[in-house]
Amino acid sequence: MAIPHIYTNTATSPSAPRPIRARVLLLAVLFVCQIAALRAQGTREDYQRAEAMKEVMDGKMYHAPAGFHWLDGEEKFWYVKQTPKGSEFMLVDAQKRSKKAAFDQERLAKALSAATGQEVAPCKLPFSRITFSDKGRELGFEHGGKVWSMSLRNYKLQEKGPAEQRENGYWGGGRDELANKPVPSPDSQWVAFIKNYNLYIRPAGDDNKKEEHQLSFDGSEGEYYSSYISWSPDSKKLATNKVRPGQEHVIYLLESSPEDQLQPKLHTRNYLKPGDALPQKSPQLFLVDKKQQVRVDPAPFHPSEQYSLSNPSWRNDGRAFTLEYNERGHQAYKVLEVDGVTGGVKELIKEESKTFIDYSGKKYRHDVGDGKEIIWASERDGWNHLYLYDGETGKVKNQITKGDWVVRGVMYVDEAARRIVFAGSGREQGQDPYLIQYYKINFDGSGLTPLTTENGNHAATFSPDHEYFVDAYSRVDEPQVAVLRRASDGKAVMEVERADATALFKAGWKVPEVFTAKARDGQTDIWGIIIRPSNFDPAKKYPIIEYIYAGPHSSFVPKSFSSDFRYRFLHELAELGFIVVQLDGMGTSNRSKAFHDVCWQNLKDAGFPDRIKWIKAAAQKYPYMDTARVGIFGNSAGGQSSAGALLFHPEFYKVAVSSSGCHDNRMDKIWWNEQWMGKVGPHYAASSNVENAHKLQGKLLLILGEMDDNVDPASSLQLVNALIKANKNFDFLMVPGMGHSLGGDYGEHKRRDFFVRHLLGVEPPEWEGQQATTPKS
Numbered sequence: 001m002a003i004p005h006i007y008t009n010t011a012t013s014p015s016a017p018r019p020i021r022a023r024v025l026l027l028a029v030l031f032v033c034q035i036a037a038l039r040a041q042g043t044r045e046d047y048q049r050a051e052a053m054k055e056v057m058d059g060k061m062y063h064a065p066a067g068f069h070w071l072d073g074e075e076k077f078w079y080v081k082q083t084p085k086g087s088e089f090m091l092v093d094a095q096k097r098s099k100k101a102a103f104d105q106e107r108l109a110k111a112l113s114a115a116t117g118q119e120v121a122p123c124k125l126p127f128s129r130i131t132f133s134d135k136g137r138e139l140g141f142e143h144g145g146k147v148w149s150m151s152l153r154n155y156k157l158q159e160k161g162p163a164e165q166r167e168n169g170y171w172g173g174g175r176d177e178l179a180n181k182p183v184p185s186p187d188s189q190w191v192a193f194i195k196n197y198n199l200y201i202r203p204a205g206d207d208n209k210k211e212e213h214q215l216s217f218d219g220s221e222g223e224y225y226s227s228y229i230s231w232s233p234d235s236k237k238l239a240t241n242k243v244r245p246g247q248e249h250v251i252y253l254l255e256s257s258p259e260d261q262l263q264p265k266l267h268t269r270n271y272l273k274p275g276d277a278l279p280q281k282s283p284q285l286f287l288v289d290k291k292q293q294v295r296v297d298p299a300p301f302h303p304s305e306q307y308s309l310s311n312p313s314w315r316n317d318g319r320a321f322t323l324e325y326n327e328r329g330h331q332a333y334k335v336l337e338v339d340g341v342t343g344g345v346k347e348l349i350k351e352e353s354k355t356f357i358d359y360s361g362k363k364y365r366h367d368v369g370d371g372k373e374i375i376w377a378s379e380r381d382g383w384n385h386l387y388l389y390d391g392e393t394g395k396v397k398n399q400i401t402k403g404d405w406v407v408r409g410v411m412y413v414d415e416a417a418r419r420i421v422f423a424g425s426g427r428e429q430g431q432d433p434y435l436i437q438y439y440k441i442n443f444d445g446s447g448l449t450p451l452t453t454e455n456g457n458h459a460a461t462f463s464p465d466h467e468y469f470v471d472a473y474s475r476v477d478e479p480q481v482a483v484l485r486r487a488s489d490g491k492a493v494m495e496v497e498r499a500d501a502t503a504l505f506k507a508g509w510k511v512p513e514v515f516t517a518k519a520r521d522g523q524t525d526i527w528g529i530i531i532r533p534s535n536f537d538p539a540k541k542y543p544i545i546e547y548i549y550a551g552p553h554s555s556f557v558p559k560s561f562s563s564d565f566r567y568r569f570l571h572e573l574a575e576l577g578f579i580v581v582q583l584d585g586m587g588t589s590n591r592s593k594a595f596h597d598v599c600w601q602n603l604k605d606a607g608f609p610d611r612i613k614w615i616k617a618a619a620q621k622y623p624y625m626d627t628a629r630v631g632i633f634g635n636s637a638g639g640q641s642s643a644g645a646l647l648f649h650p651e652f653y654k655v656a657v658s659s660s661g662c663h664d665n666r667m668d669k670i671w672w673n674e675q676w677m678g679k680v681g682p683h684y685a686a687s688s689n690v691e692n693a694h695k696l697q698g699k700l701l702l703i704l705g706e707m708d709d710n711v712d713p714a715s716s717l718q719l720v721n722a723l724i725k726a727n728k729n730f731d732f733l734m735v736p737g738m739g740h741s742l743g744g745d746y747g748e749h750k751r752r753d754f755f756v757r758h759l760l761g762v763e764p765p766e767w768e769g770q771q772a773t774t775p776k777s
Contacts, residue, residue: 041542060509063082063497064499068496077091077470086123088123089105089130108150115148139151171710186234194224194226199225199284216293224245225240236287246279274673274679275666294341300336301323319341320337320371331678334347356678375388377407385407386420388400400445406425409423420443421487424437434557434590435457437453438451454481468485475561481499520610526613531570531582533576534575543577544631547581549634552588573755579624581614583610583614585614586610587603588607601687603676604686604688606644608648630652631758633656653698657754660703660705667714693728
């Protein structure tokens with residue numbers, strides 16, 4: 001910063017008395033120091049305030065329940081809310097429009113303290129989920145690895161045994177088609193199973209397996225019958241798939257510093273990647289009475305072009321079974337029906353796209369009247385909508401929903417009333433097009449009725465009988481309101497809770513600002529948020545940091561009011577002297593099909609032309625945003641995009657921190673990457689950060705957990721290798737033992753320092769044990 005010029009007069013000339021010159025010099029120094037202090041960012045005080053933001057944002061949002069839970073068979077629901085006293089469990093009777101404490105927390109705490117020998121506070125109960133039984137007279141919960149039951153008549157506590165151990169399996173493990181248990185028939189007369197790769201049945205009581213009937217004879221290790229066997233409802237027919245297995249793709253993870261031994265450990269994962277061979281399946285039909293296999297023509301299922309084929313699903317009357325076929329490249333998706341007597345195949349639905357079918361995010365199917373009609377979701381008219389099919393002819397009877405807005409999900413289908421209740425977004429004029437609202441509509445497309453209308457992001461929880469729903473709505477800049485509504489017309493019958501954010505605001509927290517600007521086409525609105533530090537001063541100049549996640553599978557800018565850990569780290573980062581932004585550019589989901597298609601075979605785009613225009617538009621409105629100093633960071637797909645910002649748009653982005661990045665889509669998981677990039681081809685290399693590493697400009701920090709089994713760590717290390725070969729200067733942090741992550745507390749501290757050093761141009765303060773906290777994934 002330039003020191004302001006100090007005008008002089010005769011009193012400050014060399015001949016002036018020394019005390020006067022000293023006083024003027026002192027005033028000048030103080031003036032400069034005051035200006036420097038005013039403009040100081042990235043100071044120790046800023047770091048301390050960033051750390052204090054944890055306390056500011058933690059636990060100061062009251063009366064904003066995170067979920068509502070209806071009791072089975074009753075029009076009652078419970079929830080837990082945070083109050084200044086702590087957690088309080090509440091019970092609402094929808095019919096009586098009444099609300100009360102779900103139970104006496106003081107009595108329960110006293111009983112639990114006595115049973116465990118550990119002091120339990122009434123408003124800090126060590127559980128957050130409860131169950132009701134015996135018509136609401138028994139309360140259940142888990143604590144200390146045990147299941148407990150309490151009578152609400154006398155508050156006697158019983159230990160019921162150990163709690164069920166819930167293990168999170170590896171996401172990419174896949175399914176062993178031969179590992180399923182024998183499958184009993186619906187009438188309990190038979191058991192079907194796989195033996196020597198073939199399908200067998202035996203009488204249900206034949207434990208000695210003396211009377212086995214072999215139904216198939218051509219199974220082998222290289223092409224076997226799946227043990228996931230489907231019986232027809234009348235127990236007279238069997239269906240399964242014959243499987244030609246694909247290949248395993250093993251990746252290796254070296255755990256350098258295990259906690260239970262000195263020497264490193266080698267771990268393996270089966271991790272299929274784009275281009276790998278997949279299992280190929282063909283449906284098989286068997287008639288139990290005749291002990292006969294009926295041939296099903298494999299041609300309609302294109303075994304050589306399959307991405308996936310579902311398990312057979314029988315019609316209730318046993319006349320046929322259906323399967324869903326997804327073609328490799330995700331440009332064709334079919335629903336096919338196999339006749340339960342002849343094995344003849346009929347095509348019921350054929351979905352096609354010149355780009356991709358979003359089968360992983362938008363597929364919806366509901367069979368009406370045992371398949372006489374089918375409700376199907378499609379983007380064929382440019383927006384995600386519902387269609388009604390004739391289930392016998394495969395012809396579209398009518399489009400159910402239509403317009404320049406999207407169906408976000410179906411809540412339930414009332415077949416008797418021929419009505420659908422669904423969530424949608426973008427229909428209400430003057431609202432953020434991502435905000436979810438709820439509607440009902442008739443099968444023929446008539447009677448579209450909004451069930452919610454308030455300008456907010458709505459989340460509905462319906463009663464088991466679909467007579468009522470709890471509607472909790474908010475915006476990123478408006479706290480939550482929860483109301484009980486009638487499902488028939490959406491009329492609010494009772495206010496359940498109204499959030500109180502007073503303590504949060506008093507502690508200095510500021511809501512994000514919702515900001516819109518035009519996309520690259522000059523017409524489409526791009527929506528995002530702007531986060532300012534709590535000591536924001538419009539007289540300062542602030543570098544800009546964008547938090548990016550541009551995965552095409554969804555949209556990511558928060559739409560509901562929240563002060564929890566998922567967004568807290570963005571506010572903490574802003575406290576260091578930055579403006580932090582987040583936005584959804586083209587290529588992400590929940591808008592039009594054309595908006596989404598920008599990502600197709602082009603993940604490096606990541607919406608950057610829209611992002612840059614959006615940030616420039618924000619800076620034009622707010623001159624304190626300095627577009628000459630823009631940083632970016634992200635994790636996973638956001639790690640790919642943040643590093644790509646310096647490779648493909650170095651004229652705008654100057655500093656990037658990339659964690660757990662998928663830097664070459666050929667190195668990442670098959671389902672996610674082939675969904676958007678299609679079959680492997682030259683376009684994969686075009687979007688690769690590794691292939692384009694030589695283009696690096698600006699300052700880059702890469703963060704990687706050595707035990708990342710979500711994105712192969714080799715993806716980041718191959719980028720490191722390419723950068724070294726290109727003689728590029730960059731920083732790299734490997735965190736031992738860490739999985740898929742932004743880098744944990746240590747990585748967050750390094751990220752903050754990196755931005756402070758390279759965007760603010762000041763040396764960060766020495767570390768004094770600050771504990772930054774970020775989401776683990």
